[in-house]
Amino acid sequence: MASENSDPRRRLTATAVKLLVAGGFGVGKTTMVGSVSEVPPLRTEELLTSASEGVDDLAGVEAKSTTTVALDFGRITISPELILYLFGTPGQDRFWFMWDELATGALGAVVLADTRRLESCFPAVDFFERRGLPFVVGVNCFDGAHRYGTEEVRAALDVDPTVPMLLCDARDRESTKQVLVTLIQHVMRNAELLPAGR
Amino acid sequence: MSGEDEAWFDEAAGPLVRPYAVTGGRTRSDQFGLELITLVVALPSVAEASALPPEYARIVRLCQRPMSVAEVAALIDLPLPVIKVLLSDLIEQNYVIFRRAAPMSEAPDQHVLQAVLDGIRKL
Ligand SMILES: Nc1nc2c(ncn2[C@@H]2O[C@H](COP(=O)(O)OP(=O)(O)OP(=O)(O)O)[C@@H](O)[C@H]2O)c(=O)[nH]1
Ligand SMILES: [Mg+2]
Numbered sequence: 001m002a003s004e005n006s007d008p009r010r011r012l013t014a015t016a017v018k019l020l021v022a023g024g025f026g027v028g029k030t031t032m033v034g035s036v037s038e039v040p041p042l043r044t045e046e047l048l049t050s051a052s053e054g055v056d057d058l059a060g061v062e063a064k065s066t067t068t069v070a071l072d073f074g075r076i077t078i079s080p081e082l083i084l085y086l087f088g089t090p091g092q093d094r095f096w097f098m099w100d101e102l103a104t105g106a107l108g109a110v111v112l113a114d115t116r117r118l119e120s121c122f123p124a125v126d127f128f129e130r131r132g133l134p135f136v137v138g139v140n141c142f143d144g145a146h147r148y149g150t151e152e153v154r155a156a157l158d159v160d161p162t163v164p165m166l167l168c169d170a171r172d173r174e175s176t177k178q179v180l181v182t183l184i185q186h187v188m189r190n191a192e193l194l195p196a197g198r
Numbered sequence: 199m200s201g202e203d204e205a206w207f208d209e210a211a212g213p214l215v216r217p218y219a220v221t222g223g224r225t226r227s228d229q230f231g232l233e234l235i236t237l238v239v240a241l242p243s244v245a246e247a248s249a250l251p252p253e254y255a256r257i258v259r260l261c262q263r264p265m266s267v268a269e270v271a272a273l274i275d276l277p278l279p280v281i282k283v284l285l286s287d288l289i290e291q292n293y294v295i296f297r298r299a300a301p302m303s304e305a306p307d308q309h310v311l312q313a314v315l316d317g318i319r320k321l
Contacts, residue, residue: 012297014264016235017306017314036321042272047279068277073234073268078317082310085235085266104233105299107306107314177321184315191305 018085019183020102022128023112024120025091028140028170030072032112033086035176037074041088044071046098069095071102089124099127108187109135110179112170115148118156125157134190136183138168162189230289231298232282234268238296240288250293253284258293 021029034041045068069090076084087106090098103109109128113121121137128135139153148156150165159165164182169175232238240247240261247258256274265273271281288294300307 012237012239012264012295014237014297015310016237016266016297016299017310018235018299036318042269044268044271045277047277071234071268071278073272075266075269076317076321078313082313082317083235083237083264083266084314084317085268087234087268101234105235107311173321177318180318181315184311184318187306188308188311188315191308191311 014081014083016083016085018087018106019180020087020089020106020109020133021112022089022109022121022124022135023091023140024114024117024124027091027112027114027120028142029088029091029112032110032138032140032168032170032176032179033072033074033088035171035173036076036180037086038077039075041072041074044073045069046071046101069098071098096123103127103131103133106133108183109133110183111135111137112168113137113139113153113157114142115139115153116142118153122157125159129159134183134187136164136166136179136186138166138170138179140170141167162186230286230296232267232285232296233298234278235266236296236298237264237266238270238285238289238294239264240294242293254288254293257281257284257288261294264297 021032023029030041047068071087071090073085073087076086078084087102089102109124111121111124111128125135125137137150137153137157137159139148139150141147147167150167154161154163154165164186166179166182168179230236238261240258242250242258244259244262247255249255250258253274253276257270260270260273267281267285268278270285271278274281276284285294285296289296
């Protein structure tokens with residue numbers, strides 16, 4: 001049986017952590033990941049059947065290999081010992097089966113909200129609330145969209161008052177950094193590692 | 199898998215037609231609990247990799263430094279479940295070692311969070 005660190009020729013001591021960027025279809029998730037990733041967002045495919053046992057109409061191997069869902073993600077090497085991955089969640093509801101795998105081990109999540117169709121981020125908010133995963137809401141400011149204040153968005157989303165909410169531009173690196181910093185501070189507060197109110 | 203070389207080569211033999219051909223139709227890969235951000239690194243060098251069947255050799259060449267299962271899948275361009283099976287084979291044969299992220303049940307480590315915060319600020 002192979003063990004995690006059995007071979008002296010190479011050591012594997014690095015830690016990987018992950019954050020999620022969620023929200024409705026086309027809200028800017030991939031853009032946000034790309035704005036801070038050290039590599040252009042990578043793409044990989046999960047196969048539908050791998051997480052949907054009991055779906056009996058997908059009988060053959062042929063059918064199994066056709067239904068895929070793309071995940072995209074970026075990487076930030078914080079140090080040789082710490083790698084941060086940012087995963088965009090699939091924007092379409094029918095890919096819910098992926099969310100559990102994505103959320104497993106995640107430190108927290110950004111929910112991107114588009115004020116032109118706020119309701120598209122409701123499922124993400126519900127998911128993270130149910131799961132108890134700390135999240136912040138980034139209100140992505142699309143050009144020409146009516147600018148709601150964060151308090152109006154908060155009222156519409158009906159989230160806990162402690163959930164941070166901020167305006168952002170997913171294309172802008174500094175803006176994304178601000179969102180992620182806010183998220184990590186929220187995660188730390190949640191873990192009672194920071195005094196409340198900071 | 200038995201661990202015999204014969205089995206090893208049989209399973210991987212043949213051209214890559216569909217992803218499932220690579221894994222001999224196997225889709226279960228939960229034996230090591232590989233997740234998206236489980237880190238893997240290859241033990242053989244790039245030169246040693248050429249002794250392996252092509253799909254495995256590609257992974258070994260790619261994994262000369264630690265990277266996540268998700269990155270391997272993206273860069274090799276095979277679906278995640280397929281990469282998990284191939285990586286499991288390599289782990290079983292002691293060609294790859296892996297390190298899982300902290301389990302969900304554990305509260306995130308304060309030092310890790312602080313390092314992530316500092317790292318993002320420095321970007
Ligand atoms: N004006 C403006 N446009 C944006 C912003 N964020 C993203 N966009 C644009 O919106 C489009 C969709 O962005 P994506 O990043 O692909 O959205 P997504 O959420 O990944 O989309 P799916 O994965 O298909 O659900 C792109 O053309 C972006 O350039 C923003 O903050 N402001
Ligand atoms: Mg996208």
